[in-house]
Amino acid sequence: MTAIDVAQRSVRRSGAFALGSLALMAAVYVRALAFTPPEATQGQAQKIFYIHAPSAWVAFLAFGIVGICSILYLALKEPRLDRLAASAAEVGVVFTTGVLITGPIWARPIWGWWWTWDARLTSTLFLWFIYFGYLVLRGAVQEPGQRARFAAVLGILGALLVPFIHVTVYLFRTLHPMPVVLNVNGPQLPPAMLTTLLFSFSAFTLFFATLLWQRYAQATLTEARAAAQAEADDRA
Amino acid sequence: MTDTTADLKVEDLARSFGHVRALRGVSFTVAPGEVLAIFGPNGAGKTTLLRLLAGVLRADRGSVRIAGSALLRGDPAQRRRIGLISHASLCYDGLTAAENLEFYARLYGLAAPREAAARALDSVGLADRASSPAGTMSRGMQQRLAIARALLHEPEIVLLDEPFTGLDQRAAGALREQLGRLRAERRTVVIVTHNLDEGLELATHVAIQVAGRFVECAPRAGDPAWYRARYAEATAHA
Amino acid sequence: MPSAVRGALIIASKDLLLEFRSRTAFLSSLAFTALVLAIFNFARDPTVTSAADLAPGILWITFCFAGLLGLNRAFALERENRTLEGLLLSPVSRSSIYLGKAFANLVFVGLVEAVALPLFALFFAVPVTPVLGPLLGVMALATVGFVAVGTLLSAIAVSTRFAELMLPVLMLPFLVPPITSAVQVTSRLFAGRPFSELAPWLKLLGGYDIVVVVTALLIFEFTLDE
Numbered sequence: 034m035t036a037i038d039v040a041q042r043s044v045r046r047s048g049a050f051a052l053g054s055l056a057l058m059a060a061v062y063v064r065a066l067a068f069t070p071p072e073a074t075q076g077q078a079q080k081i082f083y084i085h086a087p088s089a090w091v092a093f094l095a096f097g098i099v100g101i102c103s104i105l106y107l108a109l110k111e112p113r114l115d116r117l118a119a120s121a122a123e124v125g126v127v128f129t130t131g132v133l134i135t136g137p138i139w140a141r142p143i144w145g146w147w148w149t150w151d152a153r154l155t156s157t158l159f160l161w162f163i164y165f166g167y168l169v170l171r172g173a174v175q176e177p178g179q180r181a182r183f184a185a186v187l188g189i190l191g192a193l194l195v196p197f198i199h200v201t202v203y204l205f206r207t208l209h210p211m212p213v214v215l216n217v218n219g220p221q222l223p224p225a226m227l228t229t230l231l232f233s234f235s236a237f238t239l240f241f242a243t244l245l246w247q248r249y250a251q252a253t254l255t256e257a258r259a260a261a262q263a264e265a266d267d268r269a
Numbered sequence: 270m271t272d273t274t275a276d277l278k279v280e281d282l283a284r285s286f287g288h289v290r291a292l293r294g295v296s297f298t299v300a301p302g303e304v305l306a307i308f309g310p311n312g313a314g315k316t317t318l319l320r321l322l323a324g325v326l327r328a329d330r331g332s333v334r335i336a337g338s339a340l341l342r343g344d345p346a347q348r349r350r351i352g353l354i355s356h357a358s359l360c361y362d363g364l365t366a367a368e369n370l371e372f373y374a375r376l377y378g379l380a381a382p383r384e385a386a387a388r389a390l391d392s393v394g395l396a397d398r399a400s401s402p403a404g405t406m407s408r409g410m411q412q413r414l415a416i417a418r419a420l421l422h423e424p425e426i427v428l429l430d431e432p433f434t435g436l437d438q439r440a441a442g443a444l445r446e447q448l449g450r451l452r453a454e455r456r457t458v459v460i461v462t463h464n465l466d467e468g469l470e471l472a473t474h475v476a477i478q479v480a481g482r483f484v485e486c487a488p489r490a491g492d493p494a495w496y497r498a499r500y501a502e503a504t505a506h507a
Numbered sequence: 508m509p510s511a512v513r514g515a516l517i518i519a520s521k522d523l524l525l526e527f528r529s530r531t532a533f534l535s536s537l538a539f540t541a542l543v544l545a546i547f548n549f550a551r552d553p554t555v556t557s558a559a560d561l562a563p564g565i566l567w568i569t570f571c572f573a574g575l576l577g578l579n580r581a582f583a584l585e586r587e588n589r590t591l592e593g594l595l596l597s598p599v600s601r602s603s604i605y606l607g608k609a610f611a612n613l614v615f616v617g618l619v620e621a622v623a624l625p626l627f628a629l630f631f632a633v634p635v636t637p638v639l640g641p642l643l644g645v646m647a648l649a650t651v652g653f654v655a656v657g658t659l660l661s662a663i664a665v666s667t668r669f670a671e672l673m674l675p676v677l678m679l680p681f682l683v684p685p686i687t688s689a690v691q692v693t694s695r696l697f698a699g700r701p702f703s704e705l706a707p708w709l710k711l712l713g714g715y716d717i718v719v720v721v722t723a724l725l726i727f728e729f730t731l732d733e
Contacts, residue, residue: 162680166680174667183730189722190660193718198684201684201687201688263289345600363528364525376594377598
């Protein structure tokens with residue numbers, strides 16, 4: 034089988050898994066909305082937490098993957114690592130955007146305004162800008178080897194920046210107490226809510242993994258097609 | 270003037286940029302006192318080859334050896350043995366000729382940078398323009414400055430990338446004279462050009478590069494007409 | 508002197524020689540800085556908001572703008588003259604190229620800050636002299652972090668099509684830790700707060716500087732053609 038056939042099969046297979054995990058996510062929502070008790074003070078609005086928290090976890094996980102692939106790429110020069118990093122960045126930015134949308138939706142009914150500079154939301158905002166820079170840079174460099182190298186350098190820098198932004202935001206917040214939208218370490222969650230939360234985290238992580246696989250498979254297919262085209266041009 | 274000479278040995282050198290295979294496996298040897306002229310159309314990969322020889326680009330495959338020791342991209346000592354004359358002068362427009370050469374002399378760790386710069390300017394006949402900013406010099410003068418810069422550290426290997434581009438008769442003549450001098454000094458010279466007439470006159474060996482490969486590489490043994498025909502034939506297929 | 512530093516100083520002195528011979532970039536940065544400071548005055552109602560509240564932010568945003576303008580010049584210089592190849596051909600190490608460019612940037616941005624500070628004190632009637640020492644210290648720390656990242660990113664940005672636009676887009680997230688820390692320390696200095704309140708921010712700044720400089724030295728070579 035040619036490289037293109039292998040890549041196409043991978044795309045189809047990963048697509049099937051992605052649909053499967055999407056169904057799992059739907060199950061999570063059903064459970065969250067219908068079968069989990071609402072929180073005492075916040076009411077139904079709190080349920081967005083089951084989407085918001087796992088999205089944030091995935092957003093940061095995705096950039097962690099970008100960072101690790103970047104280091105490995107510079108060491109090993111393997112183009113597949115660069116493709117994985119690019120795929121992780123594209124999928125990651127979508128989840129990050131999700132966090133930045135669900136956060137304000139949650140904050141509005143609770144605090145009266147969409148954006149309250151909550152520590153975690155603020156960190157996520159800057160994570161979004163790091164993703165944005167990374168994707169813009171990738172788009173601005175034509176030559177594949179140079180693009181991979183530049184992206185890897187930025188990926189490493191970005192991954193190192195994330196903890197510093199956390200510390201900055203945390204330091205700022207402890208000195209200037211502000212409303213807290215997401216309090217993971219809050220009062221003990223009753224078992225029903227905890228179960229839903231864990232279920233949600235797992236479903237989201239699985240969904241992310243399948244999306245990542247699918248994006249990577251698509252990138253591999255594109256690459257295989259381009260290689261075949263170049264080969265054909267060469268022989269002509 | 271140094272007495273050291275070094276030969277240049279290239280084995281199966283290859284380099285790709287993404288899907289573009291710029292160089293597909295080139296091998297040759299150039300001994301001290303020899304001048305290898307490489308002719309080829311645009312896109313043949315000549316500049317890629319030269320940059321690999323200069324140690325500025327990393328090869329995907331193959332090796333470059335100077336006097337037996339491999340040229341590794343990270344090794345500064347080997348870079349001292351190479352001089353590159355490009356069609357860009359690699360000099361700063363805002364600095365004077367003397368300042369440009371002094372800068373490079375310091376970069377190469379030469380003992381007395383100012384004197385070395387003055388000597389180099391003298392050898393290319395630019396001593397009276399020492400205080401002119403490089404940006405105000407004519408193309409011919411800039412080329413002479415480029416030659417002075419490339420030979421400042423007395424390299425054993427001299428690489429030239431399309432050196433005759435944009436030169437008038439007088440400047441081209443001066444360059445030819447300079448190349449003759451390099452040959453007499455037993456340096457190892459590789460010149461890449463698409464100008465058959467200019468290159469042939471000085472060459473001891475001739476190669477024709479098409480689409481990343483050498484289709485011809487032998488000591489010079491024919492008249493210009495023969496080479497012109499051979500070149501036309503080789504490039505007709507490209 | 509280690510050869511990496513020697514090479515760096517040769518490159519830095521060449522950069523500074525060129526820069527101050529033409530003076531265009533430097534004078535433009537100074538003029539821009541003065542303008543930004545002046546515009547900030549019109550951005551507030553002096554009868555309602557006191558200068559002391561906004562001053563630290565104004566100072567550091569001004570430094571940021573001026574710094575961003577200056578950072579691009581380091582590698583733009585090599586691109587315009589097409590001389591990067593000359594540096595890569597020479598036996599100087601890749602780290603020397605980074606250090607040299609960073610030194611030159613540091614001097615450039617430092618000089619702009621040195622002129623901007625008295626202007627700032629003048630425009631906003633801020634008593635700077637009592638805390639001058641510590642203020643210069645935090646300026647040095649923040650500028651090092653800023654220049655270290657900026658030099659590395661400008662090496663990347665200069666090879667892209669819209670270099671002047673690309674650098675700020677890439678740089679701005681990286682400014683959050685150093686600039687926030689600098690503003691916090693500066694405002695506490697002006698308010699005469701005890702050192703214990705400054706310490707956490709100074710630690711953040713110092714840690715950031717170390718991580719950024721070490722990382723830049725390690726990965727700079729990958730921004731160069733190979």
